[in-house]
Amino acid sequence: MIGVRLYLAQRLSALVMAPLMIGHLAVMIYAVQNGLSAEEILSRTQGSLWWGAFYGLFVIAVSIHAAIGVRAVVYETAGLPERILNPLTWAIGVSLFVMGGRAVAGVVL
Amino acid sequence: MHRRAEVLDVLVWRGDANGGGYHSYGVPAQESQTVLDVVTWIQQNVEPTLAYRFACRVGMCGSCAMMVNGEPRWTCRTHVKKVFGAKGLVIAPLRNLPVIKDLAADMAAFFDKWTAAEGRFHPSKSRNDAMEPISPEAPNRVAANAAIECINCAVCYAACDTVTANPDYFGPAALNRAWTLQNDVRDAGYTVRQDAVSSSGGCFNCHSHQSCMTYCPNELNPTASIAGLKRLSALSYLTGGKAR
Numbered sequence: 012m013i014g015v016r017l018y019l020a021q022r023l024s025a026l027v028m029a030p031l032m033i034g035h036l037a038v039m040i041y042a043v044q045n046g047l048s049a050e051e052i053l054s055r056t057q058g059s060l061w062w063g064a065f066y067g068l069f070v071i072a073v074s075i076h077a078a079i080g081v082r083a084v085v086y087e088t089a090g091l092p093e094r095i096l097n098p099l100t101w102a103i104g105v106s107l108f109v110m111g112g113r114a115v116a117g118v119v120l
Numbered sequence: 121m122h123r124r125a126e127v128l129d130v131l132v133w134r135g136d137a138n139g140g141g142y143h144s145y146g147v148p149a150q151e152s153q154t155v156l157d158v159v160t161w162i163q164q165n166v167e168p169t170l171a172y173r174f175a176c177r178v179g180m181c182g183s184c185a186m187m188v189n190g191e192p193r194w195t196c197r198t199h200v201k202k203v204f205g206a207k208g209l210v211i212a213p214l215r216n217l218p219v220i221k222d223l224a225a226d227m228a229a230f231f232d233k234w235t236a237a238e239g240r241f242h243p244s245k246s247r248n249d250a251m252e253p254i255s256p257e258a259p260n261r262v263a264a265n266a267a268i269e270c271i272n273c274a275v276c277y278a279a280c281d282t283v284t285a286n287p288d289y290f291g292p293a294a295l296n297r298a299w300t301l302q303n304d305v306r307d308a309g310y311t312v313r314q315d316a317v318s319s320s321g322g323c324f325n326c327h328s329h330q331s332c333m334t335y336c337p338n339e340l341n342p343t344a345s346i347a348g349l350k351r352l353s354a355l356s357y358l359t360g361g362k363a364r
């Protein structure tokens with residue numbers, strides 16, 4: 012059900028995700044200290060290549076990591092065969108990427 | 121159901137592949153009595169047709185494993201006083217395997233997966249070659265020794281929820297054996313075994329939740345062995361098969 016490539020993809024995406032997650036939480040807590048408005052946040056993120064790269068990378072890692080994780084859960088609970096599992100894994104990954112990508116575009120562009 | 125004067129209340133699962141249920145027995149309590157003693161007493165005194173397996177009675181052969189009060193155990197070395205609970209003693213065939221009859225589980229899948237994981241020795245020498253000296257201190261020998269005392273009892277296999285959920289998964293025992301062989305310098309099957317353990321039923325399915333090591337009667341740690349296989353497989357993939 013899971014071979015070496017999916018395993019490595021999941022571990023490596025976790026490796027990327029962990030520091031980004033901590034960065035995200037830290038900045039969030041720091042930024043809302045004095046009650047931040049949406050305008051204020053957008054004024055800092057819009058046009059920022061740095062935040063675009065930060066959350067862009069986050070979205071890529073999440074899409075890979077979650078798709079493989081959900082694949083395992085679905086297989087172990089519903090026992091679907093690989094021929095359904097493989098397209099399902101792609102579908103989950105791609106939709107997360109599209110949704111996340113739109114959100115990143117929304118705050119950065 | 122309680123431990124009356126000198127009689128143990130025992131529930132034993134009886135049936136076959138088509139189904140079955142628990143039957144209740146009163147078994148005379150004895151000093152230093154094992155769960156296997158209880159089953160044997162029932163078979164010899166009440167139910168001559170009760171099917172179960174054992175051979176050595178001393179924890180060597182691995183044939184006597186059953187579910188005892190919901191947990192997999194080697195029954196010949198499990199004392200009744202250690203496991204007798206509020207529900208008395210409930211004995212059933214091993215989990216995660218089909219049942220043949222009563223307490224005898226069908227071990228075919230367990231050993232088929234053992235073979236699929238290449239859990240067998242591939243000789244690299246013939247009888248005409250000199251014996252290869254093996255240093256007990258060599259790191260790979262130390263790693264193999266830590267996992268070698270497996271008696272094929274399938275207790276870990278019955279304890280593993282991933283085996284329950286994923287019928288393709290080889291399970292802890294087969295992969296633990298494969299790990300000992302990957303660390304054996306006399307073995308010639310490294311590459312085929314590496315392919316086998318990283319295939320779709322292989323080591324990457326393990327969730328590392330350690331039920332196998334919790335229940336292994338020989339206190340082995342298949343989780344660690346499987347982690348070792350994951351490391352080997354990942355390294356070998358990343359280095360194009362060069363890492364060993």
Ligand code: SF4
Pocket residue numbers: 279280281282283291292325326327328329330331332333342343346
């Ligand atoms: S650690 Fe792995 S082999 Fe052991 S019980 Fe958990 S999933 Fe099964």
Ligand code: SF4
Pocket residue numbers: 269270271272273274275276277292293296335336337338339340342
């Ligand atoms: S690893 Fe332990 S529990 Fe599993 S088959 Fe071997 S001895 Fe039994």
Ligand code: FES
Pocket residue numbers: 174175176177178179180181182183184185194195196197
């Ligand atoms: S009878 Fe041999 S291990 Fe229990």
